[in-house]
Amino acid sequence: IDTPMQWVRVPVEPAGRHMWRPSEHGHATALVDAMGAYRMACKPLSVEPFRMVKAFLPSQHGRNHTADMLRVPALNNPLMPSDVYCAWLRHGASPAWLDWRMSNTDDVPCPEPEPTLLDRMRDNPNVRVIQVRGEDDLWACNFTRDAFRNHAWDEYSSKARGLFLNSQGDVVMRGFDKFFNLDENPETSLENVLDHMEYPVCIETKMNGFLGLVGARDDNTLRYYSKSGQTDYSPLIRDHVTALLDERGVSETELGCMLNRLRVTLTFEIIDMESDRHIIRYPGSTAMFLHAIKNQRDFAIDREAESEVHRLCRFPQPGRIIGIPDRDGLRRQITLAQKDTGEGVVIYGANGYMVKVKSDLYRQSKSLRPLLENILLRGKPVPQDDSERSRLVRAVLDEIPREQLVYHQSAFDRDAVDMTRVTQWLADHGNGQETAS
Numbered sequence: 001i002d003t004p005m006q007w008v009r010v011p012v013e014p015a016g017r018h019m020w021r022p023s024e025h026g027h028a029t030a031l032v033d034a035m036g037a038y039r040m041a042c043k044p045l046s047v048e049p050f051r052m053v054k055a056f057l058p059s060q061h062g063r064n065h066t067a068d069m070l071r072v073p074a075l076n077n078p079l080m081p082s083d084v085y086c087a088w089l090r091h092g093a094s095p096a097w098l099d100w101r102m103s104n105t106d107d108v109p110c111p112e113p114e115p116t117l118l119d120r121m122r123d124n125p126n127v128r129v130i131q132v133r134g135e136d137d138l139w140a141c142n143f144t145r146d147a148f149r150n151h152a153w154d155e156y157s158s159k160a161r162g163l164f165l166n167s168q169g170d171v172v173m174r175g176f177d178k179f180f181n182l183d184e185n186p187e188t189s190l191e192n193v194l195d196h197m198e199y200p201v202c203i204e205t206k207m208n209g210f211l212g213l214v215g216a217r218d219d220n221t222l223r224y225y226s227k228s229g230q231t232d233y234s235p236l237i238r239d240h241v242t243a244l245l246d247e248r249g250v251s252e253t254e255l256g257c258m259l260n261r262l263r264v265t266l267t268f269e270i271i272d273m274e275s276d277r278h279i280i281r282y283p284g285s286t287a288m289f290l291h292a293i294k295n296q297r298d299f300a301i302d303r304e305a306e307s308e309v310h311r312l313c314r315f316p317q318p319g320r321i322i323g324i325p326d327r328d329g330l331r332r333q334i335t336l337a338q339k340d341t342g343e344g345v346v347i348y349g350a351n352g353y354m355v356k357v358k359s360d361l362y363r364q365s366k367s368l369r370p371l372l373e374n375i376l377l378r379g380k381p382v383p384q385d386d387s388e389r390s391r392l393v394r395a396v397l398d399e400i401p402r403e404q405l406v407y408h409q410s411a412f413d414r415d416a417v418d419m420t421r422v423t424q425w426l427a428d429h430g431n432g433q434e435t436a437s
Helices: 034-041 082-090 095-103 117-123 145-150 190-196 234-247 252-262 303-313 327-338 360-378 388-399 419-428
Strands: 007-014 019-022 028-033 050-052 055-058 064-067 069-073 127-131 139-143 161-165 171-174 201-206 210-216 222-225 264-271 286-294 320-324 344-348 354-358 406-409 414-417
Touching: 007 034, 007 082, 028 034, 028 069, 034 069, 034 082, 082 095, 117 127, 117 139, 117 161, 161 210, 171 210, 190 327, 201 327, 201 354, 210 234, 210 252, 222 234, 222 252, 234 252, 234 264, 234 286, 252 264, 252 303, 286 303, 320 327, 327 344, 327 354, 360 388, 360 414, 360 419, 388 419
Parallel strands: 019 069
Antiparallel strands: 007 019, 007 028, 028 055, 050 069, 055 064, 127 139, 139 161, 161 171, 201 320, 201 344, 210 222, 210 264, 264 286, 344 354, 406 414
16 A cells, blocks of 8 residues: 555544444544545635545444544644644544643643543443433443442442443433332341431332333433333333323423433333233232432432423323331331232332332232242242242142233243242232131
């Protein structure tokens, strides 16, 4: 090749459809012919100050694919040497780096830019960061299975639960921070919970579905996400939320304008009795509005935004008990929740402290699910040991026909165990204690 070339790996961020530009905060990289870009950048460009060159970017499937256009900045200083220009691209065309380099001729290392929240999430071994399907500049952060299994909670893994960031590290959408069940760890023992709560507290019925997040793009169109972004659950979220909007005569654009103005994410519990039955049976499918959460780094519920959303949309909400004044009143409510026939409750302290209380019935039924899935879906043998759980599984299989215990999840085209039937059977038999004894 007669023309001199110097290929450098440049951090880039999306700049439109099939368009990329250097960015010091970019998390994709492109391989750029910096010498070719330098020669073009030195030429006077009257209208478009960018040169389109070939770039190679790693695809999601581990192979390289070609992006036909990369926006490479023209020179701010026509006297900049070519080696400085190449280094400038390598640092994501950072203005701060260029200012430092042009004023420092010594071989002193350039100070690294301050890591963004996205950088921190990527560097945390207990956080999984993936680009959201269908979005050019949106990243979903969720804690890993190892973090859950090993209780590896810190300021980043506990926030990474449906947290959506752009390449600059700004919070675009978010769900709840990780919070715990009563007695899940020493910090959530009953007495510790009663001590840490700031009164008065609010108790909210815990609906038994999956979390749906609704946010707005800049053009006021809505995003319907599960905790990982655009997934197979997104159509269910969209269908149930838009059905409620249609019933109330509210357009998606109206809601999108409101969410952009308020800068919040709406959280819903999605109950779908056709395709996603959980533990508790409900008479029908719906979306239950939970809370409006501020699009910011630290978790906070926006009560004023909730009031505006309620006035516009009148979404159904879980039952609530507000104003419990002291620990004796909270202790009584916790006891009632444990004996309830639903999933349980979520407790919100006046200081923002949150904890979940699961009912005895819910916990008993959920403990049987792994065994029943192994038997009914994977053909594993029925356990014959004398443990309480094995005795209950045998009793369920004796009492309920197997064809009634398995249903087809039409939205996902797969079979699943209908645990709502198991829960009802347990409730009819004193949480299974009559049979177990």
